[in-house]
Amino acid sequence: MSITTILTSLNNLEKLHRSLLRIAYDKTAVIKNGDMEGLDQLLKDEQSHLAAIIQMDGLRQRDVAQYLADQGRSASLNPTVTDLLDVVPEADNKSLEEARDRLLHAIHDLKWQNDLNQKLTYQSLQFVNLSLDIVRPRSESVNYSKTEISGQKISKEQPSFDSNA
Template sequence: MSIDNILQSLTKLDMLHKSLLEVAYKKTEAIKTGDMDSLNQLLKDEQAHVAGISQLEQQRQAEVTDYLRAKGIAPTDNPTVALVLENTNTDEEKAQLTKARNNLLLTLDTLKNQNDLNQKLTFQSLQFVNMTLDMLRPKTDQMNYSKTEVKGPSKDKTYFDSQA
């Protein structure tokens, strides 16, 4: 059995992850500019990409499992391309698989870094909003009417004389 199907799956996964990376770059700009409408649309696009990636990943796992079974190897719960690389006979197939795998891993690493940046920017924006709200809200100790300042009749003085 050849590795062509696995290579196609890896290439498609790489393309989808690169497309998701473009969405992540656009998300960064939307966060920087505070464009909430654009950010909402980008989040929907991101969800669609993730669904497609999940489907392709299942397909890749099935192809790896089929390849390993054809080679007479019992597949594991999580069949990986590294396992295929260990059991590939020709150097050409190993080179193709290694290149496709490394391309995907590089894209995944770049995507992870971009998502980390987006998370930090979002957190900073949230901190800025909270700081602004704190500045606008009056503090309870700055208000003119606190419980300690309210004066009423004291318990020692009564206006009703019961002895009369």
């Protein structure tokens, strides 16, 4: 197992995260415009990207574990690139760090954009709830009356049958 395979996995992960970031940017525009059909399609695209990222990350973990095993090192349950930095030769160390930093930067940008989208969605929901509250009729009383609290109910209706007759 060579470092080149791991670098390829990291580069592919970065590309997938950048593509997911583009979807997040598109999602921001769609949320601002209120396009629900567009948002639905972007969510489907996002799900397929996430499945590809999970699969690619599994391959990366397998490759890292294999490289560590080839070097006679034990691998943790979820081996990371940081685990490799102590093992790889100096020539490969720099390229591995650069690939890791690019991927971390893409993940950071994606997290920031997703936080923004979450806030925009929350504000949209607040606006919808406010609009519904304005349109929806209010009930007369939300409090209990004095007679309901004491357990006495005074009926204003007269019975239609007089049992004393």
